[in-house]
Amino acid sequence: MLFRLYKISNPPAPKSGGVDPQERLNFGCLGAARITPGCIVEPARTHPSVVLYAVAARDAKRAEEFAKEHGFSKSFGGTAAYQDLIDDPEVDVVYNALPNALHFEWTMKALKGGKHVLLEKPATNTAAEAAQIFALAERKNLVVLEAFHSRFHPAIQRVKAIVDSKELGEIKHVSASLTAPTGTAAPKGDIRWNYELGGGSAMDPGCYTVNALRYLTSSNPTAVLSAKAVPYSSRPEHKQVDKILWATLSFGHDITGDIYTNLDEPKYFGVIPRMPKLFVTVQCEKGTVELFNYVVPSYYHYITVSPTGGRRRTEKAYTFKGAEKGEAWWTTYRYQMEAFVDKIQGRTPQTWIEPQDTIDNMKWIEAIYEKDGFGSLPSSKYIHQ
Template identity: 70%
Template structure:
C-alpha cells in the first residue's frame, strides 16, 4: 500500500528535472500536439475541431507555449520551424497528418493503432526512412519493466517452450458512450481497433520470434443492431495459430455488460502464457505503473509473485515512472541518436495492423475504410 501511495504521489507531483546544459551538443526538442485529445496530457504533458479558443485554453492548462487554431491550425503547427516533433492522437487522421508532418520534416509520436490499413503504415515508415525521421507507434506498455520482465522469464526457458498465450482486455459498458468516435466505422471504430490492437500486440510480443500464421476463428459481436453500426464490433474473441505450434487466444470488449444489469465489471487486463513446464501471468499489462503483479507457477514447484516497476539501475527509470514516461525517454533517445532501452520497429507496427485486418477478414466485418488522403512528394 505504501508503494502504491508513493507512486501515485510522484506521478502527480514529479520531481523537477534538470535543464539541459548550455554546452550540450543535443538540441532541446519542441513538441507540438495535433488536437486537444484527452490522452495528450498523460502522453505528452478527445480529438477536437481546429478551434482557436479551445487550442489556446488547452495550451494554457498544460503548459504549451503556443496554440494553433482555425482551419489551417494543424498545418500551421507543422510549418512552424520551432516545432521538432509532432504528437498525433487524431482519430482516423493518423495517416494523413503523419504523412504531412513527415513531409514537413517533423518526427512523429503516433497513437495506436497507427493507421486503419497495414499498407498505410508501410507508407508512413517508408517516407520516414527517406527523410531520416523517427516515427513511433505509442504502445506505451512495451516500454515498462513489467511486460519486459514477463518476456525475460519466457526467454530464460525456466518454464520451457511456449504452448499457449491468452490475452484479454475489456472495458465496462458505458466507457465509450453512444456517439463516441470508437463506435464510428468511418473513423476506424471497433473493439478490434481499440483494446483489440493491444491484445494482438501483446500476443505477438510475448510469442517473440514465433509470428502468427493464420487466424483460426474470429467472431465479432456488433455494437448495435442499427445499420450504421453493422461493421463496428463491441466485442470479439479470436484464435490464432503461430509458428512453433503456439496457439493464441484473444478477447477484447469495449462494452462488457454489467452484472445483474447494475454492477460494473472489473476490466480484464491479463496475459497468461502456458508453457511446457508451467505458466506465467501478468495482471494489468496495460498500465502497470499503478499496480500489477506477475505470477510464475513452475510445474511441481512453489508459485511466486513478482513485481517490476523499474530496471533497478540497469537502465534509467524510477518506480513511479508511468508507461508514458518510459516511452517518452525511449522516443527522445532515438531522435537524439542514443540507443533507447527498447524500441518498436516499423515492421512491428505494420505486422500488427496486418493481423488486425486478418481478424476483421475472418469475422466478416472487413478492414476499416482507407484514408482518402493521397500523399504527393511536391505537397506543401
C-alpha cells in the first residue's frame, strides 16, 4: 500500500517514444477548480498523448497562478476567459469543471467550437440538458464523457463481475452511501450550497450513489419508493438545497436499492471528524458482496464476499488481470484518462459510459428530487443556436 501511495504521489514519467505528434491532445480547462489537479494534471503526467495546454478563470491572476503551479503553457483570464479558451485553435479537448449550473452552456459552446469534452459529474442540472449535449456531440462527431472516474477502476468492475456471475444468486437489494464530514467537501459558502449553481447533496455525492446502484443492477429504477431530504439551513435560499438525503428505489423483480448521502456530517462531540461512509453493498439470494471505498479505490479498498453458510473472503483489485494497460498505482482518474483518450483516437476503451447512461442518471436524480418535494434544479437559460 505504501509503495502504491508513493507512486500515486510520484508517478514515473510517461514513455513518449513512438507517440505520433499528431496524436497529442492539448487539454484546456474551464475553471481553476480544486478537482482539476487530481482529475487532469496528475493523470497527464503519465499519459504521453496528453498535453496540459491552457486554463481559464474569471480571475486572471488566479488563472495565471494556477497555470504556473500545475504546468499549463497558457492561461486566460477575465469575463471572456472561457470563450477565449474555446476559441483557441490549439485546444483539442475542454475539461469542464465549472459549477453544475454552467455545465450545459459551456459544454454546448465547446462542442460548437469543435472541441471534445470531459465533463464533470453531474453532467447537467436536468436530463433534458444532457440529451441536448449528446445530440450535438453526435452531430459534430465529437466525444463527450461524464467523468464518473470510479467506474473505470478494476475494483467496482470486480464487484459487478461477482454479482453478474450469479455466484451469490440473484440480486435482492443494493445500497450505497457517500458522506463527508462538516466543512471538508463543502465548507461554508461553497458552491455546493448554492441552488442557482446546482448545489445539493443529491447532485454531488448523490450522483455517485445513484450511478453505483444503476451500474451494479445493470438496470434503471422503475420507481422512487421514498425520498427524504434535509435542507442545508432554515434560510429561504437553502430551502431547496439538501445537505442530507435518503432514498429507496425499486428496480423491479423484487429488487430494491437504498442511497444515503450527507455533505455535512457533524463531528463527534463537536470536535472529532467522522470517517466518510464509502460503502456499496449488494445483497443477493445466497450472500452479500461489499466494496469499501468505491469512489476512490485506488488509494485503498477491499471487497468482502460473504456467501450464506460459507467462508467469507476478501479481495482487492487494482489492475485488470491480463490487461495490457494499467498499473496498481493508477488512480481512477488515470484509468478514466486512458479510456477518454482511446475513444478520441478511435480505439476501443476498456470501459465507457454511454450517453444514455448519463441521461438516465440525471433522470433519476430529478425523480428523487421530485419525490422529496425539493423539485428539480433550475434549467440553464442558455439557448444553443
